[in-house]
Amino acid sequence: MLTIFNRRELITVLSGQQLNRVLGVLHDAGIINSVRFIRGVRTAGHGRRSMIGMNVDAMYVYKVYVSKENYDRAKAAIQPALQEF
Numbered sequence: 001m002l003t004i005f006n007r008r009e010l011i012t013v014l015s016g017q018q019l020n021r022v023l024g025v026l027h028d029a030g031i032i033n034s035v036r037f038i039r040g041v042r043t044a045g046h047g048r049r050s051m052i053g054m055n056v057d058a059m060y061v062y063k064v065y066v067s068k069e070n071y072d073r074a075k076a077a078i079q080p081a082l083q084e085f
Contacts, residue, residue, distance in 0.1 A: 007065040019062045029077045036063040
């Protein structure tokens with residue numbers, strides 16, 4: 001189980017496509033992870049009406065965490081997956 005005391009931030013991504021790629025690789029490697037969704041700074045202070053037509057990827061920042069023990073293994077696992085972006 002990941003807690004704030006035994007986890008480390010692996011990567012911060014800005015698109016759902018990158019997030020899905022990273023989570024898929026971590027799942028295939030058997031690495032337990034957690035994701036924190038943060039409202040993106042590009043939408044801060046804007047009302048709902050101003051978001052019509054806005055790119056969904058611009059709305060959130062995704063932070064992926066893994067255990068401190070698996071950090072090096074996770075970092076090595078996601079490197080090839082991120083080469084496409």
